Amino acid sequence: MVSVAVSEVEIDASNLSLREVNAKIREAVGRGLRVHLKNASHIYGLAAGLKSGDIVIDGDAGDYLAMLNGGAKITVNGNAGDYVADGAWSGEVIVKGCVGYGASMYAYGGVLVVYGDAGDAVGQILKGATVIVNGCAGDSIGLYMVGGDIIIVGDAGKLVGDWMIRGCIYVGGKYESLGNNAKEAELTDDDIKKLSNLFNKYNVKADPSKFKKIVPLSLRPFYG
Incomplete structure (x- = not known):
C-alpha cells in the first residue's frame, strides 16, 4: 500500500474561539499543511x-x-472587516470581496489586495507596505503615511494623503479632495512600470498611464 501525504487541512471554526482557531492554524502551518478555513466570520x-x-x-x-x-x-x-493586515510586516493578504475601515493601518511591509471596495482610512500611518484596492475607497486614505504605495483603481473620497510625509498614492478614478501636504505629481516611466507589474501579477484590469499620482508637498510639513 502506498501512503499519500496530506497537504491540506480543513478547519471548521463554527464553534471555536479565537485562541482555538489560531492554535489549530499554527499547528497545521508548523506541519507544512495548507489551511482551509470555513465559518470564521x-x-x-x-x-x-x-x-x-x-x-x-x-x-x-x-x-x-x-x-x-x-x-x-x-x-x-x-x-x-476592519483593520485587515494591521501592522503587517510581510506576506500577502488577498481579499476577493470588500473590506471595512483601516485596511493596512501601520503596515510596514507585505501586500494587501482588495478586489472589492474599501472603507475609510486605507493605509493610514503606512510604513512601507503595498495596498491595492481594485474598487473604490473612502476618506482619509494615507493619513500620516511615511512610506509604501497605496493604489486605488476606482474613486477615492475626501482628504486623500492628508499630512502624508513619504510614499505614493495612485488613484485611477476621481477623488473628492486632497488633504494637507498632498499634491498631484506627474507619473514617471518608473511609476507606470511599477503599476504594470503589480496589475499583471494580481490580474487588475486597469491602464497604469491613466492614474493620478499623489505625493507629499513637503517632507517636513511640521517644521516649517
Missing part, C-alpha cells in the same frame, strides 16, 4: 502574527484579519 484576529503558511478562508472574515502578518499568504473568498 465571527473570529476577530484570525491568523494573526503568522510568519509563514498558506491560508484560505471560504466566506467572510472578521476584524483584524492577518494583523502583524510576518510572511503568510492569506486569501479570503469573501469580505473582511
